Amino acid sequence: MEFSDTELATEAQIPLSFRNVTKSYGKNIAVNGLNIEIKNGEKVALLGENGAGKSTTLKIISGLMRPDAGSVRIYGHLPSSISAKKHIGYLPEDPSPYLNLSVRENLEYIGAIRQARNLESRIDDLIYNLQLKNYEKQKPLSLSRGNRQKLCLALSIIHEPSFCVMDEPLNYLDIPTQEIIFQYFENMNSSFIISTHILSIARRLTERIIIISSGAKIWDGKLAELEEMGKNGKTMENVLSELMKNVS
Amino acid sequence: MFLKLLTLLIRTRFSKSYLIIISLVFLYSILALWMGFTASFFIPQYYLGFIFAIFLVPSTYIGGLSINEADRDFLFTSAIRNRDLIPTFYLAQAIASSLIFMSATLVYLTLLAGNLLYLAYGIISVICMSLLPISMSLNMAGKGSIMKISICTLEFLWILSSFFGYTIGPISFLDGGPGSLISMLVLLTITVITTSLAFLSINAESLPFRFYSFSARNKDRFTRTQKFAGMRSEKAVIKLNFTQVDFTSRVASVGNIRVRVNRISVYRLFVVMCVFSAAYFAVSFFYIRMENFQIFIATSYIAWFLIIAMSSGTMSKERAWLSLSAMPIESYMRLLMISKIIQALFVSLPFSIVTIFLVFEGILPTSVPLLFLFVVPSFAGINFTISLIRKPYQVLQEDILPSIYNSSQFMTVPISLFMLFFIFLVMIYPFAFLLLIPGTLLVIFASFFSRFYWQNGIYRWIEMGYV
Numbered sequence: 001m002e003f004s005d006t007e008l009a010t011e012a013q014i015p016l017s018f019r020n021v022t023k024s025y026g027k028n029i030a031v032n033g034l035n036i037e038i039k040n041g042e043k044v045a046l047l048g049e050n051g052a053g054k055s056t057t058l059k060i061i062s063g064l065m066r067p068d069a070g071s072v073r074i075y076g077h078l079p080s081s082i083s084a085k086k087h088i089g090y091l092p093e094d095p096s097p098y099l100n101l102s103v104r105e106n107l108e109y110i111g112a113i114r115q116a117r118n119l120e121s122r123i124d125d126l127i128y129n130l131q132l133k134n135y136e137k138q139k140p141l142s143l144s145r146g147n148r149q150k151l152c153l154a155l156s157i158i159h160e161p162s163f164c165v166m167d168e169p170l171n172y173l174d175i176p177t178q179e180i181i182f183q184y185f186e187n188m189n190s191s192f193i194i195s196t197h198i199l200s201i202a203r204r205l206t207e208r209i210i211i212i213s214s215g216a217k218i219w220d221g222k223l224a225e226l227e228e229m230g231k232n233g234k235t236m237e238n239v240l241s242e243l244m245k246n247v248s
Numbered sequence: 249m250f251l252k253l254l255t256l257l258i259r260t261r262f263s264k265s266y267l268i269i270i271s272l273v274f275l276y277s278i279l280a281l282w283m284g285f286t287a288s289f290f291i292p293q294y295y296l297g298f299i300f301a302i303f304l305v306p307s308t309y310i311g312g313l314s315i316n317e318a319d320r321d322f323l324f325t326s327a328i329r330n331r332d333l334i335p336t337f338y339l340a341q342a343i344a345s346s347l348i349f350m351s352a353t354l355v356y357l358t359l360l361a362g363n364l365l366y367l368a369y370g371i372i373s374v375i376c377m378s379l380l381p382i383s384m385s386l387n388m389a390g391k392g393s394i395m396k397i398s399i400c401t402l403e404f405l406w407i408l409s410s411f412f413g414y415t416i417g418p419i420s421f422l423d424g425g426p427g428s429l430i431s432m433l434v435l436l437t438i439t440v441i442t443t444s445l446a447f448l449s450i451n452a453e454s455l456p457f458r459f460y461s462f463s464a465r466n467k468d469r470f471t472r473t474q475k476f477a478g479m480r481s482e483k484a485v486i487k488l489n490f491t492q493v494d495f496t497s498r499v500a501s502v503g504n505i506r507v508r509v510n511r512i513s514v515y516r517l518f519v520v521m522c523v524f525s526a527a528y529f530a531v532s533f534f535y536i537r538m539e540n541f542q543i544f545i546a547t548s549y550i551a552w553f554l555i556i557a558m559s560s561g562t563m564s565k566e567r568a569w570l571s572l573s574a575m576p577i578e579s580y581m582r583l584l585m586i587s588k589i590i591q592a593l594f595v596s597l598p599f600s601i602v603t604i605f606l607v608f609e610g611i612l613p614t615s616v617p618l619l620f621l622f623v624v625p626s627f628a629g630i631n632f633t634i635s636l637i638r639k640p641y642q643v644l645q646e647d648i649l650p651s652i653y654n655s656s657q658f659m660t661v662p663i664s665l666f667m668l669f670f671i672f673l674v675m676i677y678p679f680a681f682l683l684l685i686p687g688t689l690l691v692i693f694a695s696f697f698s699r700f701y702w703q704n705g706i707y708r709w710i711e712m713g714y715v
Binding site: 062063064082083085086088090092095096097098099100101105108109110112113114115152155156159 | 256259317320322323324325
């Protein structure tokens with residue numbers, strides 16, 4: 001796909017340009033001509049039923065997977081390029097830290113690889129804010145699932161990325177811990193795209209919602225617009241279910 | 249910073265217990281030398297050839313430097329160039345590979361100690377042998393099966409050529425004669441070319457890594473739907489666990505010993521065993537006679553392999569918590585053991601029949617069918633019991649070894665060696681199989697009277713997050 005100079009210059013300014021992207025696994029089309037654009041500082045939730053193509057979309061954005069067709073740019077760079085990866089903080093669904101390294105060692109290792117600035121103080125900050133102080137010398141296998149998820153969250157943002165790509169970031173976390181994460185994310189200046197099944201997370205963390213079904217976008221708008229649609233005695237969950245049902 | 253990074257990277261590849269393994273391997277080599285196993289030229293040659301083959305051939309076939317989930321999740325999403333990452337990976341895996349390879353083989357170089365020149369050839373050869381599998385795996389990443397199989401065959405023939413006296417063979421340097429130089433030069437040339445090609449082939453877009461997770465792979469699609477409706481729960485448990493074989497495979501590759509559970513249908517395995525036993529019969533009947541020691545060794549290894557393969561995989565993916573809601577834990581475990589013993593008996597049946605026939609023909613000693621009719625199923629049950637007991641240490645930790653090698657894994661080595669010893673004993677003294685009775689009693693005891701062990705054990709596993 002050819003782009004004009006103006007388009008290229010615009011792309012270089014925005015965290016994500018995802019145009020007409022298609023990705024298939026054999027005969028199964030996971031992402032079908034999907035278009036997403038995220039502006040600086042924008043926080044977006046990607047919603048969709050199971051198997052809608054959310055995780056595949058995030059993997060393509062983070063450069064772990066290449067699309068069959070279409071164009072993806074992170075601040076104007078290919079997702080697999082070093083320039084793009086410097087900007088991205090990716091948290092996969094069910095992430096796994098290094099099981100041989102302690103919590104602090106994991107952070108040191110990934111922090112060193114990602115050339116995080118002021119690494120020691122950054123690690124101290126993350127450990128303090130995510131309440132991992134009591135576990136910093138422990139290895140991941142001895143942690144609870146929630147604490148392991150917190151460690152992985154810390155790993156994904158250790159280099160202070162300007163664009164966070166997160167797949168179900170609050171999995172396994174209890175409510176008080178979720179509150180800590182909400183507050184932490186709210187104070188971050190980064191742009192976000194978060195995949196989730198849980199509407200309350202989307203409501204709390206983001207201002208724009210994209211709904212996908214069978215790999216294609218079926219709705220894209222502000223959270224307030226979605227709330228508006230749900231005013232006639234319908235909950236937002238009802239509205240979302242109807243939107244998805246109408247497509248499938 | 250570089251050293252710190254490298255140290256941490258190496259630590260992500262293998263743990264402290266890896267050193268224990270290296271020490272034990274080294275100890276084994278010294279003991280073998282001390283006990284005079286090396287008095288015969290062929291013993292170290294077999295040993296070295298075997299180790300080289302299990303490092304080289306699977307590396308070639310699998311292709312790619314092995315990575316784990318954490319690498320995938322956090323390393324490959326980092327802003328680090330492949331060109332920088334791969335040499336560090338290569339170095340870390342070369343260190344891991346070389347340490348275990350050299351500890352296993354360097355002792356045998358003392359056979360060449362009489363001539364310093366030949367010793368130097370030997371050292372260079374061993375270094376090349378530990379690096380070649382890693383380089384080869386880099387080259388083979390993403391290549392087609394036909395190419396991989398062709399190269400694996402060539403490698404196999406190359407290793408085999410040493411045993412037929414060809415000096416170009418990689419193990420031929422051990423003969424300490426003028427052929428050592430040729431053997432070393434061939435090995436060195438292949439290693440240099442392969443390593444150079446590997447590094448030339450790396451570019452920003454290629455990812456010569458092979459993701460390895462500890463997941464059970466279904467080899468068979470199990471397209472024939474099994475019917476459980478209307479069955480008693482006990483019968484359903486036996487049917488399911490008899491039908492599917494969890495076949496553990498361990499291959500040494502690029503510094504890691506990879507463990508994988510392959511789930512296949514027992515009927516397909518039975519067909520494979522029929523073909524295999526027919527080939528065994530043909531070779532034994534037409535080419536090899538009883539006086540030939542090789543058939544004796546081969547038969548014992550087949551029996552040994554069957555025991556290990558049929559008994560060690562199941563619990564690694566067993567969802568024992570199913571039992572909590574379905575039936576009393578001890579009943580579930582008992583049924584699981586019974587189904588595995590029947591399964592081992594069923595799978596080794598073609599060998600039982602073939603060996604009985606060979607006994608009548610006077611080709612094999614009368615003891616051999618006993619191996620397949622009694623020893624294999626009994627030991628499969630005993631080993632299965634042991635694998636249940638060590639389960640808490642096994643699950644989750646077995647994805648990439650020895651990167652996260654647990655020393656409890658090593659417990660199985662003496663048990664496994666004891667089984668091999670016992671198989672030899674039965675082949676020499678048929679009535680030794682009666683000694684299996686205590687072992688079988690152990691299985692019965694474990695399955696019928698260990699109610700509290702299973703109950704406490706499973707709850708403990710659950711508490712530890714293993715099931």
